[in-house]
Amino acid sequence: MANAAVEEQGPVAQPLIIGHRGASGYVPEHTLGSYALAVTLGADYIEPDLVMTKDGELVARHDNELGLTTDVALHPEFAARKRSKTIDGIALNGWFSEDFTLAELKTLRAVERIPDVRPGNARLNRSMQIPTLQEIIDLTKDLQRSQGREIGLYIETKHPSYFQQQGLSMEAPLLKILKENGLDSAEAAVYIQSFEVNNLKQLRRDSNIRLIQLYGEGQPFDQTLSGSSLTYAQMSTPKGFKQVAEYAVGVGPHKSAIIPLDSKGRLDPANTTRYVADAHAAKLKVHPYTFRAENSFLPVNLRRGDDPSARGAIEQEMNIFLDAGIDGLFSDQPDIAVKVRSLRK
Ligand code: G3P
Numbered sequence: 068m069a070n071a072a073v074e075e076q077g078p079v080a081q082p083l084i085i086g087h088r089g090a091s092g093y094v095p096e097h098t099l100g101s102y103a104l105a106v107t108l109g110a111d112y113i114e115p116d117l118v119m120t121k122d123g124e125l126v127a128r129h130d131n132e133l134g135l136t137t138d139v140a141l142h143p144e145f146a147a148r149k150r151s152k153t154i155d156g157i158a159l160n161g162w163f164s165e166d167f168t169l170a171e172l173k174t175l176r177a178v179e180r181i182p183d184v185r186p187g188n189a190r191l192n193r194s195m196q197i198p199t200l201q202e203i204i205d206l207t208k209d210l211q212r213s214q215g216r217e218i219g220l221y222i223e224t225k226h227p228s229y230f231q232q233q234g235l236s237m238e239a240p241l242l243k244i245l246k247e248n249g250l251d252s253a254e255a256a257v258y259i260q261s262f263e264v265n266n267l268k269q270l271r272r273d274s275n276i277r278l279i280q281l282y283g284e285g286q287p288f289d290q291t292l293s294g295s296s297l298t299y300a301q302m303s304t305p306k307g308f309k310q311v312a313e314y315a316v317g318v319g320p321h322k323s324a325i326i327p328l329d330s331k332g333r334l335d336p337a338n339t340t341r342y343v344a345d346a347h348a349a350k351l352k353v354h355p356y357t358f359r360a361e362n363s364f365l366p367v368n369l370r371r372g373d374d375p376s377a378r379g380a381i382e383q384e385m386n387i388f389l390d391a392g393i394d395g396l397f398s399d400q401p402d403i404a405v406k407v408r409s410l411r412k
């Protein structure tokens with residue numbers, strides 16, 4: 068289908084605040100509790116990363132390797148499922164979503180990914196399940212009623228080429244669920260994001276849902292697989308942005324593409340690149356990732372004290388990027404972004 072010339076609709080506040088993996092600064096990521104908190108803290112959109120189960124269901128995890136964020140290692144019945152695999156060129160040893168049915172995954176419980184930095188989150192370990200996409204949509208619909216506002220879904224397809232190789236393509240089941248829920252139009256409060264290129268182009272052909280091209284390091288993995296020379300750096304030139312704008316309405320870069328840290332790890336707006344200006348010239352929205360409040364994630368000149376878990380000058384970081392012209396941001400602590408936005412009005 069044609070690329071709809073759609074800008075913001077649905078939850079329209081500017082800049083757009085996306086609850087990254089929910090409110091993952093406060094609750095273990097990609098749980099209904101994390102998403103619900105993000106909404107009640109004022110996020111415009113919540114961000115489910117999706118992977119596939121053995122029986123073709125879409126569930127929310129950042130990684131198809133489950134040991135990082137679930138208690139699978141504590142389940143003796145799944146000990147024999149431990150495998151060594153290479154996912155997008157990275158060798159991993161663990162338990163993988165595509166080796167589990169949804170019913171099996173539902174016996175697991177989420178745990179905190181970074182308990183040393185987020186010990187409060189770890190106190191919620193093993194209290195919540197891995198949610199399906201449908202469960203997230205149901206939560207969103209109910210929260211829309213209680214909150215009295217529209218809440219968006221900013222969905223990421225994780226490892227789309229890998230899952231395609233496993234016979235578990237993500238795109239058709241994703242579009243099916245969105246259609247069943249009336250969320251498959253350009254007017255719906257939905258974005259679909261991907262670090263790969265070809266699955267976004269496929270989604271553009273098959274739907275009018277708004278798409279976001281994520282940017283990482285090196286090459287999109289589908290381009291590596293196909294022998295293409297296309298790199299994220301090429302996609303960040305004026306010509307590259309124009310090509311992305313043929314299928315996407317926006318781009319999601321790492322913050323460093325907009326303002327790289329200096330050699331001492333400091334953030335200085337004087338180092339702002341042309342990324343936002345060139346993306347805007349191609350009529351692309353710019354939603355960088357990821358704004359995290361703890362000192363351990365902040366530039367050295369925005370840290371407060373020596374405790375890596377303590378909150379640093381995250382408001383200053385957000386304001387520097389908002390001054391650079393971004394249109395939205397991903398944050399693990401969406402409440403802080405909401406407050407920063409309200410103070411800029
Ligand atoms: O999708 C935006 C951002 O979440 C990309 O990074 O690794 O947290 O999914 P990641």
Ligand code: CA
Pocket residue numbers: 114115116223
């Ligand atoms: Ca993501």
